[in-house]
Amino acid sequence: MRGLLRGWTLAVLALVYLPILAGALAGLSRSRYFLFPPRDWARDWSLDWWAKVAGALEIRALVANSLLIAAVVTVLAVGFGLCGALAFARHGWRGRRWFQRLVLLPLCFPQPVLGLAALMWFDTLGIGTGWRTAAVAHLVWIVPVVTLVIAIRVYGFDPALEEAAADLGASRLAIWREVTLPMLWPGIWSGALFAFLLSWGNFPLSLYTAGADGTVPKWLYAKMVAGYSPMVPALGTMSTIAAALVLGAGAAVARLARGRG
Amino acid sequence: MAAPPPARSRRRRRLSPGLRAAAPVLALLAFGFAAPLATVAAMSVSPPGSFAPAPGPDLQAWARLVDPAGGLPGSFAVTLGLAAATVAALLAICLPLAHALVHLFGRWSGLVSTLFVFPLFVSENVRLYGWALVLLKNGLLDGTMKALGLGPGPDWLFTPAITLAGMIYVHLPFMLFPVVLGLSLVPRETVEAARDLGASRARIWAEIVLPLASPGILIGMLLTFTLAAGALAEARILGGQSVIPVAQEIETAFSYAQDWPGGAAMALALVLITGALALALLAAIDLDRLLGRRR
Numbered sequence: 001m002r003g004l005l006r007g008w009t010l011a012v013l014a015l016v017y018l019p020i021l022a023g024a025l026a027g028l029s030r031s032r033y034f035l036f037p038p039r040d041w042a043r044d045w046s047l048d049w050w051a052k053v054a055g056a057l058e059i060r061a062l063v064a065n066s067l068l069i070a071a072v073v074t075v076l077a078v079g080f081g082l083c084g085a086l087a088f089a090r091h092g093w094r095g096r097r098w099f100q101r102l103v104l105l106p107l108c109f110p111q112p113v114l115g116l117a118a119l120m121w122f123d124t125l126g127i128g129t130g131w132r133t134a135a136v137a138h139l140v141w142i143v144p145v146v147t148l149v150i151a152i153r154v155y156g157f158d159p160a161l162e163e164a165a166a167d168l169g170a171s172r173l174a175i176w177r178e179v180t181l182p183m184l185w186p187g188i189w190s191g192a193l194f195a196f197l198l199s200w201g202n203f204p205l206s207l208y209t210a211g212a213d214g215t216v217p218k219w220l221y222a223k224m225v226a227g228y229s230p231m232v233p234a235l236g237t238m239s240t241i242a243a244a245l246v247l248g249a250g251a252a253v254a255r256l257a258r259g260r261g
Numbered sequence: 262m263a264a265p266p267p268a269r270s271r272r273r274r275r276l277s278p279g280l281r282a283a284a285p286v287l288a289l290l291a292f293g294f295a296a297p298l299a300t301v302a303a304m305s306v307s308p309p310g311s312f313a314p315a316p317g318p319d320l321q322a323w324a325r326l327v328d329p330a331g332g333l334p335g336s337f338a339v340t341l342g343l344a345a346a347t348v349a350a351l352l353a354i355c356l357p358l359a360h361a362l363v364h365l366f367g368r369w370s371g372l373v374s375t376l377f378v379f380p381l382f383v384s385e386n387v388r389l390y391g392w393a394l395v396l397l398k399n400g401l402l403d404g405t406m407k408a409l410g411l412g413p414g415p416d417w418l419f420t421p422a423i424t425l426a427g428m429i430y431v432h433l434p435f436m437l438f439p440v441v442l443g444l445s446l447v448p449r450e451t452v453e454a455a456r457d458l459g460a461s462r463a464r465i466w467a468e469i470v471l472p473l474a475s476p477g478i479l480i481g482m483l484l485t486f487t488l489a490a491g492a493l494a495e496a497r498i499l500g501g502q503s504v505i506p507v508a509q510e511i512e513t514a515f516s517y518a519q520d521w522p523g524g525a526a527m528a529l530a531l532v533l534i535t536g537a538l539a540l541a542l543l544a545a546i547d548l549d550r551l552l553g554r555r556r
Contacts, residue, residue: 019388021401022391101544105540109532201382233390
């Protein structure tokens, strides 16, 4: 039974990563069209498409836009999410159960519909779409996720510690800095990682709300629908590797912080 | 400790600390979530040909929505059917998977969980496109089978079945992690006690594990159903338009067809269906118990 379950897990994992592997192979093949297996295993590989992607000015602008949106979303989502998590899990207040449900609601809505609704709303207000409106749309979906991630940490936090600090004469600011933030830090850090990476990879919200500002997922989709180019899997793989590096670096920082604290 | 302790001081006249902490998120959701949905509602009752909410109310878009001759009721049925099939398949895949993650991997469970989370951060287009590269003629599967002398690979691309497979694939993490949360609510001692008393494995699952884990399982079902009901890219990239889901009809209404009221009515209908389901299920679930459990 145990062996069967382990095998099942590994089989599902293999299927989860198979398409990512296929994209990596396609981006590294020399030919214009994807052929597998390559005729010559030794010579049919090249980094040409990678170099082409890295050299394209258009793609640099996309990466800059995606990074800008993800950075803004991360900072704001952590601020919103931290407040939201305290209201979600820490304070006993009358509207809390109602608030918990409301926070989860945007996650249960199809993202293309949310993006379209935001587009119509911005249109009605006369706000032109661009990276700023895309960031707002991302926040509506990402703040609930960050709120949940931080809330899980808040549940495990004993408010008696804050009270003890207050009884010992610590100021509010000092309590925040010395007690509350260090306790919640792992949740805040994971929330920030989630926010950055979910924004970086988001397509359906950006499609409708980024206007003329291109993002990496938007560009990839446009090229996919238009026809095949090895630049698509090459950029897709590069974007995946970047996300993996961010996740790995984030985990390493968390581990270092835990070791010290 | 299921519920957090009540706030220390409940001031009468000032806003409660909870409401003050909730205020920024409430403001964001009012601006970025409620107001846009209200705009869609206003748009859906505007006269045909409007490109901004216009005074009405004009119910033509809704009349077309429920008219069987227009084909839209069928489109909704197909979409919701595919979403239901996605949920059923994901339950079958994720229950054993979540059990393994909770009980089997020990100190590796963090790494294995991370491996399952990571695809969420890769744009779903890229992953679905990867499947197309696997299944294409001379793609990974076809090429490998030919090289091994097994003949040409199966012709699965551009069928409704592969659309469903893509939906199952993309939404896997949204089922897996709530189910993991749910299963870790089940106390080990209870399961062991039942086993000591001679209960069969099937009976333990039916009468102990599933009921105790139900908050997580229900959230997983809810999330995957609603997300799958709005799925678009699977049908476009893998299905080759062999199935037209509602999300695609909505996009067409807003782009080629230039029928904004029609698109808004479809979007609102989808939102009403998924929203009603979400509210009904969320009302039945104790979120404090699901998220605040202590291991």
